[in-house]
Amino acid sequence: MTTAAPELEIAPVSTPGRGWGHELRAVKVVWKRDLIRFRNERARIFSSMMQPLLFLFVLGKGLAAVVPSGNGVDYATFLFPGVLITGVMFTAVFSAISIVWDREFGFLREMLVAPVRRSSIVVGKCLGSASIATIQGIAILTLCGLVGIPYHPVLLIGATLLTFLVAFTITALGLVMAVRVQSVQTVMPVMQLLLTPLIFLSGSLFPMGGDIPTWLSVVSKINPISYGVDATRTLFFHFLPDGAAGGALVGGITWLGWPVPPWLDVLIVMGTGAALLAVACVLFSKTE
Amino acid sequence: MSLALPSEALEVPPYERRPAIEIRGLRKRYGDLEAVKGIDLEVPAGQLFGFLGPNGAGKSTTIKILCTLVRPTSGEALVSGFNVVEDRTEVRRHIGLVFQEPTLDEYLTAEQNLRFHAEIYGMARSTVEARLDSVLAMVGLADRRKDRVSTFSGGLKRRLEIGRGLLHSPRVLFLDEPTIGLDPQSRVTLWKYVDQLRLQEEITVFLTTHYMDEAERCDRIAIIDRGQIVVEGSPAGLKAGVGQDRIHLRTGNDREAADTLTNRLGVKAIVTSEGVDVFTDDGEAFVPRIFEVGLSVRSVTVTKPTLDDVFLAYTGNRIDDAAGSGASFPPGPWSRKRS
Numbered sequence: 001m002t003t004a005a006p007e008l009e010i011a012p013v014s015t016p017g018r019g020w021g022h023e024l025r026a027v028k029v030v031w032k033r034d035l036i037r038f039r040n041e042r043a044r045i046f047s048s049m050m051q052p053l054l055f056l057f058v059l060g061k062g063l064a065a066v067v068p069s070g071n072g073v074d075y076a077t078f079l080f081p082g083v084l085i086t087g088v089m090f091t092a093v094f095s096a097i098s099i100v101w102d103r104e105f106g107f108l109r110e111m112l113v114a115p116v117r118r119s120s121i122v123v124g125k126c127l128g129s130a131s132i133a134t135i136q137g138i139a140i141l142t143l144c145g146l147v148g149i150p151y152h153p154v155l156l157i158g159a160t161l162l163t164f165l166v167a168f169t170i171t172a173l174g175l176v177m178a179v180r181v182q183s184v185q186t187v188m189p190v191m192q193l194l195l196t197p198l199i200f201l202s203g204s205l206f207p208m209g210g211d212i213p214t215w216l217s218v219v220s221k222i223n224p225i226s227y228g229v230d231a232t233r234t235l236f237f238h239f240l241p242d243g244a245a246g247g248a249l250v251g252g253i254t255w256l257g258w259p260v261p262p263w264l265d266v267l268i269v270m271g272t273g274a275a276l277l278a279v280a281c282v283l284f285s286k287t288e
Numbered sequence: 289m290s291l292a293l294p295s296e297a298l299e300v301p302p303y304e305r306r307p308a309i310e311i312r313g314l315r316k317r318y319g320d321l322e323a324v325k326g327i328d329l330e331v332p333a334g335q336l337f338g339f340l341g342p343n344g345a346g347k348s349t350t351i352k353i354l355c356t357l358v359r360p361t362s363g364e365a366l367v368s369g370f371n372v373v374e375d376r377t378e379v380r381r382h383i384g385l386v387f388q389e390p391t392l393d394e395y396l397t398a399e400q401n402l403r404f405h406a407e408i409y410g411m412a413r414s415t416v417e418a419r420l421d422s423v424l425a426m427v428g429l430a431d432r433r434k435d436r437v438s439t440f441s442g443g444l445k446r447r448l449e450i451g452r453g454l455l456h457s458p459r460v461l462f463l464d465e466p467t468i469g470l471d472p473q474s475r476v477t478l479w480k481y482v483d484q485l486r487l488q489e490e491i492t493v494f495l496t497t498h499y500m501d502e503a504e505r506c507d508r509i510a511i512i513d514r515g516q517i518v519v520e521g522s523p524a525g526l527k528a529g530v531g532q533d534r535i536h537l538r539t540g541n542d543r544e545a546a547d548t549l550t551n552r553l554g555v556k557a558i559v560t561s562e563g564v565d566v567f568t569d570d571g572e573a574f575v576p577r578i579f580e581v582g583l584s585v586r587s588v589t590v591t592k593p594t595l596d597d598v599f600l601a602y603t604g605n606r607i608d609d610a611a612g613s614g615a616s617f618p619p620g621p622w623s624r625k626r627s
Contacts, residue, residue: 022410029407037395106391110452113355114408115380 026116030124031131034095038132045136052087052140056080056147059205073237076147081232082204084140084159085166085225088133089199092167093191095129096174100187119281122175126277129171130164137163148240155239159232165266166228169273175280202226203233209251224272226253231265306369308333308460308492309354314363316349323349325515326363331508333459336486336493338506338523342605346515347496351464354494355385368459381409384453388465390445394438398429398448401437402455409456419455427451427481443474450481460492461485467499479505500607503595513603527593530601533571536589537564537578545583552581 038044056079064075102108111121141159145151174191181187199205201216202225208217220226230252253260309331316324324346331337341347352358354367356376365372368382385391392401402423406416424430427447437445446466453461463482467475479502485491497503503523510520519526539545542564546557549566555574558565568574571590578585599607 025410026408029404033393033396033400033404036400037393040395102393105394106387106389107393109357109387109389110391110393110405111408113357113380113385114405115377115410116408 023117023120026114026120027124027127030111030121031128034125034128034132038095038135048087048091048136049139051090052083052136053143055083055086056143060147073240074148077149077236077240078207078233079205080144080147080149081159081236082202082229084137084163085202085229085232086199086204087140088137088163088167089170089195089225091136092129092133092170093174093195095132096125096171097178097187097191098129099125099175099178100182100184103182104184118284122277122281122284125175126168126171126280129174130168133167133171134160134164137167144236149236150239150241152239155235158235162228162232162235162266165269165273166225166232169224169228169269169276172273172276172280176276176283179280179283198223198225202229203253204229207251208253221253221255224269227260227265227268230260231262231269234262234265306333307331307366308335308368309337309494310364310366311350311354312364314350314353314365315361316346316353316358317361323515324353324360327512327515327517329510329517329520331492331494333492334486334490335507336482336495336505338503338509339494339496339512340503340509340599340607341496341512342603345512345603347512348464350512351462351494351496354379355383355462356380381456382459384456384458384461386446386449386453386461386463386466388468390449392437392445392449392452395436397434397436398424398440399433401448402452405452405455411456419457423451423455426454426484428477443470443477446470446474447478447481450478454485454489454491457489458491460494463493463495463497465496465498467497467502475499498607500595503607509595511599511602518602519598523595526598527595528569530598531593532567532569533574533593534591535566535568535571535574535578536562536591537566537583538562538586539564540584540586545585548581548583549578553577 056076060076060079060083063079067075099108102111112118114121138160141156141163144155149155173194177191177194178187181190201220201223203220204225206212208220208226234252253265307330309329311327311329314324314327315322327346327350339347339350349358353360353365353372356372356379359373367379370378370382372379393404396404399420402420403416406420411419421430424433427450429444429448429451432440432444437448440448450463450466467478470478482493486493495502495506503509506523508520508522509526511518511526519529521529537545542559546559546564549555549557549564555566555568566574566578571592575588575590578588596607599605
């Protein structure tokens with residue numbers, strides 16, 4: 001403030017680029033910004049790990065004592081894929097709704113007046129939040145040995161991909177909500193309200209195949225998260241030691257008695273994600 | 289950072305040939321409220337143009353239309369020759385924006401904010417480094433580039449915003465009350481950068497302000513009230529339009545002085561309890577004539593009409609009324625909530 005403005009040469013700049021290359025750069029920088037911010041917030045990294053750990057070792061070990069596992073899958077083992085998906089969902093959604101804070105603190109406008117398609121910003125944001133959530137998913141995955149799941153490379157890679165897929169879908173949902181709900185005070189409770197039934201009705205905490213009421217079973221089949229959990233759990237059980245994958249806790253989603261294959265699970269989650277992403281893009285594209 | 293321009297750059301680029309901003313019959317309606325009621329305006333390239341008006345006069349709506357954030361109900365607006373509705377992306381490439389509300393990511397460093405901007409504006413990669421350095425130096429933040437914005441004062445943040453608004457070499461820079469909430473020292477510094485910038489980049493600046501001294505700097509001013517442009521002109525022209533200069537005299541005998549002035553110089557002189565007031569067009573040039581007629585003058589004060597007088601005359605408000613309380617137009621879903 002004390003020195004006078006120095007005489008400066010101003011570097012000339014050529015006209016900015018255009019076309020898909022430019023849109024890709026925009027996607028990349030929005031994605032990168034999320035990662036930079038995540039790296040800077042160590043408290044967030046730590047706290048986002050706490051909830052899955054509580055689920056796994058408090059709820060998991062506590063309920064394992066009363067849930068009959070017979071000679072098949074232990075409850076904590078059963079719970080692990082569910083905790084993985086649940087933890088990732090929370091991280092993804094809270095990262096997605098940070099766009100409401102961006103609006104509150106003005107940075108959203110910096111993005112909205114930029115000479116790029118709004119959909120590039122949405123895709124970048126989706127990839128960013130999904131990446132953060134996946135990083136957390138990988139951190140949870142490192143604990144799988146504690147519940148008797150082997151560290152098989154195919155399992156780890158497959159689980160990471162599934163985690164990313166679910167995270168992406170949930171981020172898209174979060175973005176749709178973030179456009180509709182604009183106040184910082186409201187968006188958190190609204191997302192809690194939305195996430196809790198999605199998690200409870202996804203089969204992540206208890207199997208949906210047993211003697212549960214019909215309505216519960218029906219609702220869980222409408223819930224796209226169920227298919228993400230189902231695919232992840234099928235993958236995990238596939239790699240359990242011989243003979244361990246049996247008992248009451250095994251058994252995925254069925255449509256009128258037909259077991260939904262994992263590829264269809266994946267397709268359903270992908271389809272939901274794509275549809276939500278499209279909705280988010282349309283909502284963001286409205287100028288005013 | 290050398291200025292080796294290619295030879296074709298010496299030719300006059302298209303944006304220099306036409307006005308920076310052209311507005312024709314612009315209207316914007318929000319439900320029952322017509323915020324902008326048919327505006328025509330032309331801003332020649334390279335000017336510092338002041339866009340003044342009371343809060344709720346349609347100022348912010350007009351700016352938002354020019355920045356492509358709001359679609360006009362009817363009429364047409366071109367910025368740097370590009371239509372704000374049809375060539376939205378091109379308009380955005382050619383403008384820089386500094387809003388009265390902050391739009392920085394406080395969790396990022398100054399440099400990270402600028403790099404984000406460079407990428408999302410698609411700046412040629414080879415030019416980013418040099419441009420980044422010169423912009424940071426220009427706004428005096430070179431030594432703070434690695435610091436997080438959350439550690440910056442209000443003045444530093446605003447300077448960073450201006451630097452960022454310039455990063456992609458816009459042709460038109462919109463400054464929407466850029467110095468609101470800044471201390472006087474920061475305001476002076478900020479204007480120094482803007483002046484320097486206009487000199488070096490021949491940029492057009494479209495300014496809204498509630499500060500009279502900032503309005504005085506403008507080449508031209510338009511005043512908007514109730515959705516319409518009520519007057520437009522240079523600050524000097526506008527002031528001349530609302531009234532004459534006032535010459536205030538303290539003399540030995542006010543009554544006699546007034547008679548002399550009226551009879552010998554043919555001007556109307558009014559005696560007040562504090563002296564004599566004379567109203568004339570060019571006050572300074574008139575002063576020597578007062579002495580030529582041999583009056584015993586103790587003191588002379590020449591007062592010119594201020595832009596505040598102009599503003600008051602055309603809008604019925606003082607220029608700094610409710611400065612900083614923001615415009616009161618219906619906010620769109622993306623407008624930032626005011627707390």
